[in-house]
Amino acid sequence: MNLTPSQSLQAMYARRRMSNEHAAPVPDFKKSREYHQMRMIVYKQGGFREKEILSNPHTIERDETWNDQHKVLNVLEAEPQTDGYRNGFAVDLVTMSICG
Numbered sequence: 001m002n003l004t005p006s007q008s009l010q011a012m013y014a015r016r017r018m019s020n021e022h023a024a025p026v027p028d029f030k031k032s033r034e035y036h037q038m039r040m041i042v043y044k045q046g047g048f049r050e051k052e053i054l055s056n057p058h059t060i061e062r063d064e065t066w067n068d069q070h071k072v073l074n075v076l077e078a079e080p081q082t083d084g085y086r087n088g089f090a091v092d093l094v095t096m097s098i099c100g
Contacts, residue, residue: 035060038073038091045098050089053077063090070094 038060042050053075063072076088090100 034071034073034093037093038075041091041093041096041098042075045096046089049087050075050098053087053089058088068094072099074100 039054042054046054057078059076059078061074061076063074065072071093073091073093074088075091076086080086089098091097092099
């Protein structure tokens, strides 16, 4: 059975889908393009505060502003302080700047 290169690729992708059907999807934000782009922006433009928050346990969530002009991610400390406040900042992936 001779397959063309495109048919063999299709068969390979079909086998991958079949082997991954039983695995539970685990969302891993650290492997996403957005995470790496955010880290690049912080390491180029961020100060000590932003870099310290990234080096400690933190949470990342999408902000309400997510459209063609602005895609904003909020980065917050994982543990709140005694008064309940969590240090953090916001990164805009489109304008490539720290915005909050």
